Amino acid sequence: MEQKSKVLVVEDDTGIRQSLFETLGALGFAVGEASNGEEALLRLRMVDYNAVLLDIAMPGMGGKEACRRIHRSYPQIPVVMLTVRDGEDDVVESLELGASDYVTKPFQIRELTARLRAVIRRHQALSAGPSAGPVTVFAVGDLSLDIAHRRVEKRGKEIILAPKEFETLRCLIENAGRPVPHQHLLKSVWGPHYSGEREYLRTIINQLRKKLEDDRTRPVYILTESHIGYRFRENDE
Secondary structure, eight states, X not given: OOOOOEEEEEOSOHHHHHHHHHHHHHTTOEEEEESSHXXXXXXXXXXXXXXXXXXXXXXXXXXXXXXXXXXXXXXXXXEEEEEETTOHHHHHHHHHHTOOEEEEESOOHHHHHHHHHHHHHHHHHHHHOOSSSOOOEEEETTXXXXXXXXXXXXXXXXXXXXXXXXXXXXXXXHTTTSOEEHHHHHHHHTOGGGTTOHHXXXXXXXXXXXXXXXXTTSOSSEEEETTTEEEEOOTTO
């Protein structure tokens, strides 16, 4: 029998917490509960959870501080943040503190479970470690990226990318399935003094979509996370 993934739901609203407990349990997860950040840290010391679903706005220790402490003490456990739709700045900060993903309220349970399964699968793969050195070739859909040879192909045909285009794509594809904030991309590709130059990033993303997407107005590889950043799709999306 396949072992259930263990998820800790951290939510101060009793009704939402109970609903998530019942729904996720019915969908095959083993669910634990905590009503605040302090209780979550206590439960993480007692149970080996596969993921934490963490509300960003809670009394006492807030979600962002809880996220920071969880990431510091349990870096192998992915954290998915629950946030309201107008909390983009909170989301960006949470991602930079170590959160693996986020879901906005009100949310569709299908989206929530897909995000949970994706981060669990991704972290389990990372925990297993590479079998023969670091991965330098990535393949998603019709695209392949060879980091060592700085080569990108689509359906076997080479696509020529400018240096900044390649580095942006590399950063996105190495975090496939995970939203990458604008500031992180800018700092990674241009350097620490360019965190506010979003026009640079928009230009590069537009150029990448022209070269990589069949229809750049309906991208399937480089996806926009509204007000947050960008996300490169995973194979099974």
